[in-house]
Amino acid sequence: xxxxxxxxxxxxxxxxxxxxxxxxxxxxxxxxxxxxxxxxxxxxxxxxxxxxxxxxxxxxxxxxxxxxxxxxxxxxxxxxxxxxxxxxxxxxxxxxxxxxxxxxxxxxxxxxxxxxxxxxxxxxxxxxxxxxxxxxxxxxxxxxxxxxxxxxxxxxxxxxxxxxxxxxxxxxxxxxxxxxxxxxxxxxxxxxxxxxxxxxxxxxxxxxxxxxxxxxxxxxxxxxxxxxxxxxxxxxxxxxxxxxxxxxxxxxxxxxxxxxxxxxxxxxxxxxxxxxxxxxxxxxxxxxxxxxxxxxxxxxxxxxxxxxxxxxxxxxxxxxxxxxxxxxxxxxxxxxxxxxxxxxxxxxxxxxxxxxxxxxxxxxx
Amino acid sequence: xxxxxxxxxxxxxxxxxxxxxxxxxxxxxxxxxxxxxxxxxxxxxxxxxxxxxxxxxxxxxxxxxxxxxxxxxxxxxxxxxxxxxxxxxxxxxxxxxxxxxxxxxxxxxxxxxxxxxxxxxxxxxxxxxxxxxxxxxxxxxxxxxxxxxxxxxxxxxxxxxxxxxxxxxxxxxxxxxxxxxxxxxxxxxxxxxxxxxxxxxxxxxxxxxxxxxxxxxxxxxxxxxxxxxxxxxxxxxxxxxxxxxxxxxxxxxxxxxxxxxxxxxxxxxxxxxxxxxxxxxxxxxxxxxxxxxxxxxxxxxxxxxxxxxxxxxxxxxxxxxxxxxxxxxxxxxxxxxxxxxxxxxxxxxxxxxxxxxxxxxxxxxxxxxxxxxxxxxxxxxxxxxxxxxxxxxxxxxxxxxxxxxxxxxxxxxxxxxxxxxxxxxxxxxxxxxxxxxxxxxxxxxxxxxxxxxxxxxxxxxxxxxxxxxxxxxxxxxxxxxxxxxxxxxxxxxxxxxxxxxxxxxxxxxxxxxxxxxxxxxxxxxxxxxxxxxxxxxxxxx
Numbered sequence: 001x002x003x004x005x006x007x008x009x010x011x012x013x014x015x016x017x018x019x020x021x022x023x024x025x026x027x028x029x030x031x032x033x034x035x036x037x038x039x040x041x042x043x044x045x046x047x048x049x050x051x052x053x054x055x056x057x058x059x060x061x062x063x064x065x066x067x068x069x070x071x072x073x074x075x076x077x078x079x080x081x082x083x084x085x086x087x088x089x090x091x092x093x094x095x096x097x098x099x100x101x102x103x104x105x106x107x108x109x110x111x112x113x114x115x116x117x118x119x120x121x122x123x124x125x126x127x128x129x130x131x132x133x134x135x136x137x138x139x140x141x142x143x144x145x146x147x148x149x150x151x152x153x154x155x156x157x158x159x160x161x162x163x164x165x166x167x168x169x170x171x172x173x174x175x176x177x178x179x180x181x182x183x184x185x186x187x188x189x190x191x192x193x194x195x196x197x198x199x200x201x202x203x204x205x206x207x208x209x210x211x212x213x214x215x216x217x218x219x220x221x222x223x224x225x226x227x228x229x230x231x232x233x234x235x236x237x238x239x240x241x242x243x244x245x246x247x248x249x250x251x252x253x254x255x256x257x258x259x260x261x262x263x264x265x266x267x268x269x270x271x272x273x274x275x276x277x278x279x280x281x282x283x284x285x286x287x288x289x290x291x292x293x294x295x296x297x298x299x300x301x302x303x304x305x306x307x308x309x310x311x312x313x314x315x316x317x318x319x320x321x322x323x324x325x326x327x328x329x330x331x332x333x334x335x336x337x338x339x340x341x342x343x344x345x346x347x348x349x350x351x352x353x354x355x356x357x358x359x360x361x362x363x364x365x
Numbered sequence: 366x367x368x369x370x371x372x373x374x375x376x377x378x379x380x381x382x383x384x385x386x387x388x389x390x391x392x393x394x395x396x397x398x399x400x401x402x403x404x405x406x407x408x409x410x411x412x413x414x415x416x417x418x419x420x421x422x423x424x425x426x427x428x429x430x431x432x433x434x435x436x437x438x439x440x441x442x443x444x445x446x447x448x449x450x451x452x453x454x455x456x457x458x459x460x461x462x463x464x465x466x467x468x469x470x471x472x473x474x475x476x477x478x479x480x481x482x483x484x485x486x487x488x489x490x491x492x493x494x495x496x497x498x499x500x501x502x503x504x505x506x507x508x509x510x511x512x513x514x515x516x517x518x519x520x521x522x523x524x525x526x527x528x529x530x531x532x533x534x535x536x537x538x539x540x541x542x543x544x545x546x547x548x549x550x551x552x553x554x555x556x557x558x559x560x561x562x563x564x565x566x567x568x569x570x571x572x573x574x575x576x577x578x579x580x581x582x583x584x585x586x587x588x589x590x591x592x593x594x595x596x597x598x599x600x601x602x603x604x605x606x607x608x609x610x611x612x613x614x615x616x617x618x619x620x621x622x623x624x625x626x627x628x629x630x631x632x633x634x635x636x637x638x639x640x641x642x643x644x645x646x647x648x649x650x651x652x653x654x655x656x657x658x659x660x661x662x663x664x665x666x667x668x669x670x671x672x673x674x675x676x677x678x679x680x681x682x683x684x685x686x687x688x689x690x691x692x693x694x695x696x697x698x699x700x701x702x703x704x705x706x707x708x709x710x711x712x713x714x715x716x717x718x719x720x721x722x723x724x725x726x727x728x729x730x731x732x733x734x735x736x737x738x739x740x741x742x743x744x745x746x747x748x749x750x751x752x753x754x755x756x757x758x759x760x761x762x763x764x765x766x767x768x769x770x771x772x773x774x775x776x777x778x779x780x781x782x783x784x785x786x787x788x789x790x791x792x793x794x795x796x797x798x799x800x801x802x803x804x805x806x807x808x809x810x811x812x813x814x815x816x817x818x819x820x821x822x823x824x825x826x827x828x829x830x831x832x833x834x835x836x837x838x839x840x841x842x843x844x845x846x847x848x849x850x851x852x853x854x855x856x857x858x859x860x861x862x863x864x865x866x867x868x869x870x871x872x873x874x875x876x877x878x879x880x881x882x883x884x885x886x887x888x889x890x891x892x893x894x895x896x897x898x899x900x901x902x903x904x905x906x
Binding site: 058059233241 | 637638818851852855856859860862863866867868869874875877878881882884885886888889890892893896897900
């Protein structure tokens, strides 16, 4: 019960809406859930990590339910793949929920604040390690692609795994790929575990489908969104059952994210693909650094390092400022491009008609 | 004089006689064709004797012959990175922006070279996808030469000295690379038989004999050039030359363009992010000989509007224009005419083989063996001309096309390399009763959605899905009201809500879980709809 503040202040509510707006914009722009920004953002606002993850996964469930229909219409969903992945993803989520809401709390001696710090530290550690890998891989891919004549992700790993032919190998008709069942189940388990732990499943699921399975990017994104409906639903069910979802936060996130996601999606039409990937990787990197800055506070609360408690404010303030500044700059870049394109489109939509013969007649020189 | 010497002289005389007879036959064939110019496109797999067949056919017909390798060489000399393009196409990661431009440049270059050659005399082209370059030109004879694997393996082992297994692997890899090349350029399967008029299997037949037999086929009236077909070819040549000029000019080389030509009228569409090129387009294109008028349209995407009779004052036109303005899209008109005999509309399947479509591209791509006036008038009939002119005035012209026949013909005629953001199906199948018309329209929509993987909408559903009217205003207000009600209810009872969510008893925990699972989608649905309609209201989707 002490995990919930009974009344949210107007300032907190506005900040959560802003988190939703920025997270939604980045989500529409990148095509992921935006949890990589919203989860640490809520933790910076003082929301316990487990509640932030639970509320976020519930938010993801509703949004995916609305968004997956369109991908389905476009034929970008490989339902067979989703079903296979879901089997182990459900186990992964359940394991993650049990770990964050019971296991760590039970094995951490001391006060409720200490238990909360242990959970926050665990969530932050997973967040930092996973998203650092994602951001650095993206940056490496961008640098590599500028020298190459081809676009899109490398197929080296998927080709290697295909050559291994681990029995049974299953054909997935929509993606038109053949993948070993064991690899699909392993990826499902990892995606589920990460979705349950940090609310970021797509960041692993989509690259895994592209790099490991060799799926086309659009089908990978569509399948992940379809999967997110069930994973989000299952995750929400588990977290609510444990009493770790604050639906007020979920609802406030919706207020911002539903507008943001449209702005972000519009942004993809007017911004170059390299720029999209660059902005994404930089924001993720800043989110990782921001979370890293918050870690000493948790270590102090657990008594593992000796720091002046007065410094907590500075660590948390710096972490929060970095996250918001990077998010605002990232979303701002997108927004500026969107507004410029919007204005430009309104100013110039007429066809230019030129008749060379007439032009010559008018200007004989 | 020895016996051996006599035999050698005899053989030489026989060869000489045979060559002279062939030359004479070719001259007679050319004379029999009169002024009609032929274009034969041969698609050949690796080591299928396709090149030998093409050369033999050209020799027997007495016409020019050019292969893919020669075109690649010419493209390289012209400054196109053809080798890099080949390497990039076979890479599963796809092309980057620079290579996409190189692809456009190469395609236009090859089209203009082949069209120029074809306009000056009969031509046999052997390569991979020559037939796809001349979509909408009906007299092109499209052949595909295939051979069984054993023959091909033998050919490789003989020529390259490879072992059987290695030879098979070599052929498989080569075929895969070519398949990727075709998919990158045209987004279709190379092997699909409906792209060809004849499929020639040289497993049991002698290439020379088959070539002799096909000399007769080339004389069929379907493959003889008509004035209208010549005009179509001239349009392709002009469009190709314009695109090449844009690719070679310092002011416009970095932008992507879609170029179409129709009797000297050239339509160029470019992306909004390349706005700077707008003013240079006319300056570059007007230098190309044969250009009479230039339409430069900025378009972020394309909408394909399929209808039987277009009306520029109708409601559907207004709706299409409104969506096009919102999306910054160009509108391409496609008039679907029922077949002149009996229009049997079938559910299309990709594997079904169909005859070549009677497609008439607005780029000038015309037609069949009907009188020229009739053919040209097809693009003007059914309101196409008036609607197109109206689109030009509004800056939304994206081209026009007429397809006669069935849904299969329609599917074959649509260029798969263009990525449409929306397909609008207006009134089609007008010769049917209302109930049948509705059913067929829906079937057409689902077929197009499945095959093209784009959003397909019936004209009457457009307002509901993409526009903002009185009905949408009411729905928006309703959604806003419901959303506001939910938010007020939750935020004015925060304590009660949190108590409900955190009760420790098992029954309450289960009830809370079930309630959230029902409640959250409801909130997402109503607030999502409200936002969606609000953005529609400000025309920002």
